[in-house]
Amino acid sequence: MPEQSLASIFLGACLINNFVLAYFLGICPFLGVSGKIATASRMGAAVTFVMLVSSLCAYAIHAALAAIGALYLQLVSFIVVIAAAVQLVEMVVRKYSPALFRALGIFLPLITTNCAILALALFQTSKGYGLLQCLVYALGAGAGFTLALVLMAGIREKLELAELPDLATGTAISLFIAGILSLAFMGFAGLGA
Amino acid sequence: MSNRSAPAPTSVAAMYRALVGIGSICALLIVTAYLLTAPAIARNRAELLQQAIFAVLPGAETVRPMRRDAGGTIGPAAPGEEAAFHLGLDAGNRVVGVAIEASGMGYQDLIGLIYGYSPARGQLTGMRVLASRETPGLGDKIITDPVFVGSFAGLAVPLSQDGARVAHAVEAVPAGKRSQPWQFDAITGATISSRAVAGIITASTAQWAPLLHAQAGRLEGDTP
Amino acid sequence: MSATVPGPGSPADDLLRGLWRENPVFVQVLGMCPTLAVSNSALNALTMGLATAFVLCLSSLLISLLRHVVPREVRIASFILVIATFVTVVDYLIQAISLALHAALGAFISLIVVNCIILGRAEAFAARNGPLRSFLDGLGMGLGFTLALLCLGGVRELLGSGSLFGIGVFGSQFEPWTVMLLPSGGFFTLGAWLLAIAWWRRRREAGARVQEAN
Numbered sequence: 263m264p265e266q267s268l269a270s271i272f273l274g275a276c277l278i279n280n281f282v283l284a285y286f287l288g289i290c291p292f293l294g295v296s297g298k299i300a301t302a303s304r305m306g307a308a309v310t311f312v313m314l315v316s317s318l319c320a321y322a323i324h325a326a327l328a329a330i331g332a333l334y335l336q337l338v339s340f341i342v343v344i345a346a347a348v349q350l351v352e353m354v355v356r357k358y359s360p361a362l363f364r365a366l367g368i369f370l371p372l373i374t375t376n377c378a379i380l381a382l383a384l385f386q387t388s389k390g391y392g393l394l395q396c397l398v399y400a401l402g403a404g405a406g407f408t409l410a411l412v413l414m415a416g417i418r419e420k421l422e423l424a425e426l427p428d429l430a431t432g433t434a435i436s437l438f439i440a441g442i443l444s445l446a447f448m449g450f451a452g453l454g455a
Numbered sequence: 456m457s458n459r460s461a462p463a464p465t466s467v468a469a470m471y472r473a474l475v476g477i478g479s480i481c482a483l484l485i486v487t488a489y490l491l492t493a494p495a496i497a498r499n500r501a502e503l504l505q506q507a508i509f510a511v512l513p514g515a516e517t518v519r520p521m522r523r524d525a526g527g528t529i530g531p532a533a534p535g536e537e538a539a540f541h542l543g544l545d546a547g548n549r550v551v552g553v554a555i556e557a558s559g560m561g562y563q564d565l566i567g568l569i570y571g572y573s574p575a576r577g578q579l580t581g582m583r584v585l586a587s588r589e590t591p592g593l594g595d596k597i598i599t600d601p602v603f604v605g606s607f608a609g610l611a612v613p614l615s616q617d618g619a620r621v622a623h624a625v626e627a628v629p630a631g632k633r634s635q636p637w638q639f640d641a642i643t644g645a646t647i648s649s650r651a652v653a654g655i656i657t658a659s660t661a662q663w664a665p666l667l668h669a670q671a672g673r674l675e676g677d678t679p
Numbered sequence: 680m681s682a683t684v685p686g687p688g689s690p691a692d693d694l695l696r697g698l699w700r701e702n703p704v705f706v707q708v709l710g711m712c713p714t715l716a717v718s719n720s721a722l723n724a725l726t727m728g729l730a731t732a733f734v735l736c737l738s739s740l741l742i743s744l745l746r747h748v749v750p751r752e753v754r755i756a757s758f759i760l761v762i763a764t765f766v767t768v769v770d771y772l773i774q775a776i777s778l779a780l781h782a783a784l785g786a787f788i789s790l791i792v793v794n795c796i797i798l799g800r801a802e803a804f805a806a807r808n809g810p811l812r813s814f815l816d817g818l819g820m821g822l823g824f825t826l827a828l829l830c831l832g833g834v835r836e837l838l839g840s841g842s843l844f845g846i847g848v849f850g851s852q853f854e855p856w857t858v859m860l861l862p863s864g865g866f867f868t869l870g871a872w873l874l875a876i877a878w879w880r881r882r883r884e885a886g887a888r889v890q891e892a893n
Binding site for chain 3: 469470473474476477478480481484485488489492493495496500503
């Protein structure tokens with residue numbers, strides 16, 4: 263278990279090694295859902311919740327598989343559990359907040375193929391984090407994902423009123439914005455060092 | 456297509472059968488692949504570690520995995536047991552030094568390295584970075600800059616009078632400002648990565664140097 | 680152009696359309712995450728592309744073989760099981776070939792399992808077509824993906840390290856554009872490629888319209 267303070271883990275996952283802008287994870291929803299700030303923040307919240315659940319499950323699965331010496335089943339188990347976690351979140355959201363369920367629409371099941379969630383499980387396992395470190399890491403990753411999404415949405419909302427060459431509209435301009443955001447976030451490297 | 460009624464829902468038994476069947480095929484494929492590749496992977500891993508160990512212990516001909524038990528006593532590791540560190544012996548079976556792995560936070564992410572330490576001379580014999588995600592072109596010079604990597608050979612790790620702790624931690628100083636044998640030149644433009652390497656080695660030697668010094672006899676006596 | 684393109688439904692077309700006409704990255708804009716992450720050198724891009732192609736054609740093949748016995752309700756779960764299996768297999772294969780390559784690609788090999796391209800092809804093609812066609816379709820899409828990765832990786836490595844596949848191109852005087860190796864460089868390069876392709880496509884359409892008008 264690496265000697266890292268919880269604050270450093272959180273900041274690392276949220277700002278320094280932001281899952282979207284530094285690791286290129288969760289790009290599909292990043293490019294797809296970041297049109298409006300309201301949708302972006304809800305998607306971010308949903309992803310954070312799924313990350314917390316998956317992180318816990320991944321920790322338990324890894325411990326169990328390591329105990330029985332079947333670590334080659336790790337990837338398959340992770341992906342199955344994540345799919346189940348997303349299904350669970352979908353059912354819970356549909357039951358307790360139908361308005362939120364309608365607002366998220368198709369994006370909720372899409373979280374299953376959100377590489378950020380699987381990557382979280384894989385990273386925390388390879389770093390050998392303990393249980394509390396895993397949960398803080400998941401919280402930081404989700405916060406960072408939400409931050410990137412909301413920032414992108416804010417910029418794109420403003421862009422709708424700007425004049426752009428029409429060759430660049432759509433994905434191309436989003437990618438250029440993402441590149442600049444990523445450069446900006448590089449300024450966080452070394453934080454807390 | 457729209458005036459056809461929806462196909463009858465599949466029975467639960469059929470769903471279970473299908474999933475279990477597919478799961479069995481998949482499990483078979485995974486286990487077969489695992490068994491076929493396991494020897495090659497183990498060979499690659501051992502080779503990589505050996506290469507790193509020989510790089511940080513120049514002059515070593517044989518390498519012996521060693522363990523440290525809960526009480527702090529060192530001894531040869533049993534076959535199959537995970538080694539806490541590695542002992543390097545030269546052609547005459549004399550101790551060249553020990554190779555210890557360590558890791559810690561760098562500029563971007565965790566840095567993993569291995570260093571060689573000679574308890575007899577109280578110095579490092581070499582250092583190699585095993586894993587890092589430092590900035591390409593800047594921080595990753597801790598891997599690519601041969602001058603930086605080479606500057607760890609001969610770096611002093613002096614112990615206090617009673618040998619209970621390290622007297623002076625290794626230190627990264629701006630280029631040209633070296634004045635003490637435990638200092639090395641930091642890489643210009645990669646101060647944080649250089650300091651991180653110093654910090655990792657400091658933390659690791661604080662733990663190992665006094666212990667190895669106190670049990671140096673056990674290292675020597677280990678040779679047949 | 681239409682006289683020389685193989686007709687839809689022919690095996691040759693199955694193989695070729697993934698390369699250009701329906702290129703997964705440049706046209707369908709899928710599989711973005713690994714595209715950006717592992718394309719900072721041409722070698723990494725090539726390995727990642729080939730690994731994905733391996734998973735893509737084999738899982739398309741197996742899914743196509745199983746397509747009549749998988750109930751509709753559990754098909755996504757079954758697809759994911761099959762894909763995850765082949766990803767695990769390719770992970771071990773790469774480790775057995777070269778640990779250095781495996782370390783360079785990191786977690787992104789395992790992340791092939793959530794590459795939307797594979798699930799997308801399984802759902803759109805392999806689940807409805809025969810094994811040979813599905814295999815070729817998977818191979819074509821995989822090679823198209825590799826092509827896209829190489830376009831990105833080549834540019835990023837050339838400008839970011841002054842080399843291609845590790846072989847120096849520009850000589851020692853060249854001051855590398857380090858930003859190209861960083862995540863931002865990935866975003867910028869892909870954006871630039873999309874821009875270039877959009878421009879080229881528009882010129883072709885304008886040319887075709889001028890020809891029709893004449």
